[in-house]
Amino acid sequence: MSIILEAKNINKSFSGVKVLKDVHIEIAEGEVHALMGENGAGKSTLIKILTGAYTKDSGSILWEGKEVEIGNLRDCQSLGMACIYQELSVIPVLTTAQNIYLGREPKIGKTGFIDYKKMNKMTRELISKYEFPLNPTDMVSDLGIGLRQLIEILKGLSCDARLLIMDEPTASLSGKESEILFETIETLRNKGVSIIYISHRLEEVYRLADRLTVLRDGVNEALLTKEEIDPGKVIRLMIGKEVDESEGSAKKLVKNTNEVVIKVKNLTSRGKFEDINFEVRKGEILGFGGLIGAGRTELVRCIYGADRYTSGNIYIFGKKHVPGSTRKSIKKGFGFVPEDRRGEGFIPLLSVNKNTAITNYDLISKKLMAISSKEELEMCLSSIEKIDIRPKDPDKQVGLLSGGNQQKVVIGKWLMRELKVLIVDEPTAGIDVGAKEEIYRLLQALAKSGVVIILVSSDLQELLRISDRILIMRKGKIVKEFSEETVTQADILEAASGLRQEESE
């Protein structure tokens, strides 16, 4: 087994914070090497150093035993590495072959005209060599995401890549598409191509990986061979034992006698989620856990009324509620903090003042249709006071605030109303620790006052810490409910990635 790539003692800091500490990874020829770790463990940073997007602070990278400097993507390609990103860069209006040879099309003699015959022939040879289910002349726009990804892989192989880096390749693929990808990966391995495989889906890793490197907090936690890979072990290594025990939970278990505020029955949105049933009681924080693409965001958006569902019912205090529009839901006492803060949460060009008032004009008095700017300002000041928005300037454009303060503005506007249900989707993503704590306190205080909180979060610690009850979604369905105090991050991860089910099958 010869080593194709070796990275030794890699260190990297960002503004004084060490994100990689003496990290080591080696990839053998023709192996699928899984790289695992929680969000923030340093996986992406390591990959970015290997592909030349970041420069390392110290350490060395060896390609076939020789030390190399990788300064940019071109260096990385000329060595024979190709990276398949989550966001595909194929061009839909071109054919498979045109995409693969984009920018380096074979020409007819020296004329500058493209030799399409030759291009298609070369593509066909590539396809048959690696046994891809593709056709050179197919229009990419007619192909699904799975096949588009294969084109991207083939593009890398056509440049004689010997090492492919795949970052969450199955995140947006269907089960069938993933299956095709797995078969392709196995074929590639047999042809001697090495693969660095990054995925949160444990079952994929167990199936594909020959070896596995676990990173935790920027440090090598373990290197396991195929025989040593064991589901529970990997999860424990990723999370770290001490966290596992100390961060158990702070459940306060809402009494069953409390009134049911919202009840969801058989809610289905075709292709997104199916047959969702749950109820939430007054003062409860209900957490939704699951992997990206499990359908959690789609579900809460439908409950709020931002999107439409296909069938099923929502009941509020026992009465049927059809969320025809967001306005209607707001009148019923809903509030919503969307996942994509910048894209959907606030209006960047408008001031804190106007962003706070935007949902609340029904509460501000008007004379001859003119808004009372005094009341508008008072409302904003009370929001700024209540949740400590900094700077305390009502006229500041929200787009210029820090992420944490932007989120506070988004949440703050709902606090000005009489809320019954607050839906928060990834409320602390990209927010500094201090603001995170404040948001947790805020959500807990709201729940204490009787507001129902529906929380979607991919941050396991967050989910465990503030939820009273956790529902796990996988592939559009609720697969597990945790309400006991003993639940751990490992339990959630297992349920979300589908391990537990497969074991029992």
Add this chain to the structure above:
Amino acid sequence: MKSKADIKKYSKLLILAVFILVLTILKPKSFPTVGNISNVLWSISVVGILTSGTIFTLLLGGIDLSVGSLMGLSACITVLIIQKFGFSNQGVIIGILCALLIGILAGCFHGIVVTLCKVPAFLVTFATQSIFLGISQVLTNNKIISCLEPDLFTAIGLGRIGPFTFPIYLMIMIALISFYILNKTVLGRYVYAVGGNAEAAKNSGINDKTVSVLGYIFSGVTASIGGVVLASMTQQGMASTGSGYETDVITAAVVGGISLTGGEGKIQDAVIGAILVGLLNNGMNLAGVPSTHQGLIKGMVIVIAVAADAAGKYEPGFKLFKVKKGRKTG
């Protein structure tokens, strides 16, 4: 820091003052005369009226290219109805009401196609530009229809109150209404919100579609009013009455700093933009720039204004983000 912000705030007025000063120095005999000033204001008034309505579509992140030919259509319909009613006062009132109705309907159509069919505003209004012109040509048989009577009609464009003609007052009134709506009412706030980030506006409980349709209706109505005023000023109706006004209106808005991507801009600045465009036209006439060259110069002004606006946006700390479309799932 404070003084810098102040300069930014009053930069438009500053440019206006400089412009007037330059014209006064260059043409001391012909520019600062009562006759010429009143002339300038007269021509500004129509652009000002239109800009006060079209600004809604621009703030929403759309555009209305049909205003010029909608003016023509309103002018033709008003004049035809007045003719039909034997040039009576009754005909004037019905004519104006019909013109306003046309404006509302046109706006509704634009708004609905843009919001429900998700066709870019540019394309919809580009198409209706040609449709409205076509309807006017069919209605008038492509002839000029004069309308010298009754006095009630001619007074709209030519009547004087004090030193100024009536359209000036009309422009001020409409600009004030626009100012009031945009700055004081909930609808105004919603216009800025939808134009600034439609998804966030929707998540905040705003019916973005209704707001958009209303915006296009405002634009249509002001175009109709402009058409009636222009018909009265020229005492005639013809299909091409308002042609080219869309360029003046967009120039005025852009010079006034209205962002064509939506969500940003003030009505007062747009009115100053309209005045600047009026002065530019007047200055070119006084300087003897042949009309063949004027379009060229106006086009260049648009490019310079837009480029300056875009350059300003990349100043550090000003506005470096774009509203992202689409979203991740989780």
